Amino acid sequence: MANKKIAKKKKSKKSSSKGPDLLKLAKYVWPLERDILYRPDRLKYVRKLVKAEECVFCCATKNISFDSLSLYQTKHSLIVLNKYPYNSGHIMVIPRRHCGDLLKLTQEEHYDLHDTLRLAMKALNDVYQPGGINIGLNHGATAGAGIPDHIHYHVIPRWNGDLNFFPLVAETKVVVESLEQTYERLLGYFKTRTKA
Numbered sequence: 001m002a003n004k005k006i007a008k009k010k011k012s013k014k015s016s017s018k019g020p021d022l023l024k025l026a027k028y029v030w031p032l033e034r035d036i037l038y039r040p041d042r043l044k045y046v047r048k049l050v051k052a053e054e055c056v057f058c059c060a061t062k063n064i065s066f067d068s069l070s071l072y073q074t075k076h077s078l079i080v081l082n083k084y085p086y087n088s089g090h091i092m093v094i095p096r097r098h099c100g101d102l103l104k105l106t107q108e109e110h111y112d113l114h115d116t117l118r119l120a121m122k123a124l125n126d127v128y129q130p131g132g133i134n135i136g137l138n139h140g141a142t143a144g145a146g147i148p149d150h151i152h153y154h155v156i157p158r159w160n161g162d163l164n165f166f167p168l169v170a171e172t173k174v175v176v177e178s179l180e181q182t183y184e185r186l187l188g189y190f191k192t193r194t195k196a
């Protein structure tokens with residue numbers, strides 16, 4: 001009898017501890033808290049986001065020059081070189097207007113931007129003859145946009161076997177061409193486009 005009582009007690013103790021156990025489980029299923037991995041090297045990007053004193057893309061609308069990395073301009077859009085390319089020929093297509101929301105572009109701006117995007121692809125095909133092209137837009141800071149207030153499509157030529165292990169292990173990418181060389185090659189292409 002005494003044993004039964006103890007067993008009952010144990011059982012009730014077990015059921016009462018179910019609550020805290022569930023909470024403990026929930027903590028891992030639904031992360032109420034997070035472990036923080038400190039990455040001081042990422043701070044510069046955070047600072048960049050907070051500061052944003054002047055928009056580099058708006059600066060690039062002023063003129064076509066290597067200083068601003070601007071290559072080509074239309075009424076509503078422009079093509080600029082990426083200062084930190086993932087691959088040789090990495091360019092970006094952006095609207096002229098300082099706008100971080102694709103849905104807030106006017107119809108005319110939207111058409112112009114996407115015509116320019118296609119022109120950027122043609123330029124890469126003609127100048128670099130890649131096997132494929134990555135086109136990407138990180139919409140908003142949460143989605144990874146470095147400059148979230150000004151939309152920018154990344155247009156990146158790709159070749160078979162060009163992805164080496166450096167980006168994965170060292171956040172470093174071997175780019176075979178200098179920024180100046182890429183700029184000259186693409187500028188030559190866009191100059192002929194402007195005349196036509």
Ligand SMILES: [Zn+2]
Nearest residue numbers: 055058098150
């Ligand atoms: Zn801007």
